[in-house]
Amino acid sequence: MNTLFPIFLKPDQIQILLVGGGPVGLEKFQAVIQNNEKAKITVVATEICQEFKIILAEYNHIVVAERDFINTDLDKKHIVILATNNDQLNQKIRTLANEKYILLNAADKPGLCDFYLGSIVKKGNLKIAISTNGKSPTIAKRVKEFLQDMLPDEIDETLHLMSQLRDQLKGDFQAKVSALNEHTKSLIDNDGHK
Structure with missing residues (x-):
């Protein structure tokens, strides 16, 4: 049973530490930055692959430290993403993150993770x-x-119109929800059947 609680973070309002500079680190970096180009990310890696360096050069606001991880790298961080194949280092960072109440994701190590990407x-x-x-x-x-x-490209236009409608609605929360539900009913109706 999947007991995960999904949330959507604002990566430009939190501090993210990414440990690892190889292809997996690059993949994790791109996963975050493609969702928010202003994401506040610090990349720490003993060695950063050339492809990753080229992409990092496009983002002046990203902090890059090509060196070994040190404990103070966790200072003032909200989440940590591990992209190393060094099990000893991963476990060390897992322990330190727990002590500081920092959420952690470790690539291909579900047992170490507080959250998944x-x-x-x-x-x-x-x-x-x-x-x-x-x-x-x-x-x-x-x-x-x-x-x-499957999703139509016009869905964004629909979202914009629904946002305008929501802003114009009067009444309490329940009345607004009922009105919005009525307007969006056709999105899930299929010839009158749900």
């Missing part, structure tokens, strides 16, 4: 996160592809 479907302002509870990133990727193809 799910597959993301984006259509304008609509964003859907997909999780398989760490069981199968491949299945999450396939579901993402399916939803990406």
Whole structure:
């Protein structure tokens, strides 16, 4: 049973530490930065691969330290993403993060994770996160592809119109919810059947 609680973070309002500079580190970096180009990320790695360096050069606000991890790298961080294959280092950082109440994700190590980076479907302002509870990133990727193809490109226009409608509605919360539900009913109706 998937007991995860999904949330959407604002990565430009929190401090993220990414430990690792290889292809997996690059993948995790891109997962965050593609969702918010202003994400506040510090990258620490003993060695950063050339492809990652080229991409990092595009983001002046990203802090990069090509050196070994030190304990103070966790200071004033909200989340940590580990992208190393050094089990001893990963466990050390896991312990330190626990002591500082910092949430942690470790690539391909579900047992070390406080959270997972799910597959993301984006259509304008609509964003859907997909999780398989760490069981199968491949299945999450396939579901993402399916939803990406299925959702109409015009969904962002619909979201904009619904936002305008919400701003114009009068009454208490329940009245607004009822009115919005009535307007969006056709989105899930299929010839009058749900």
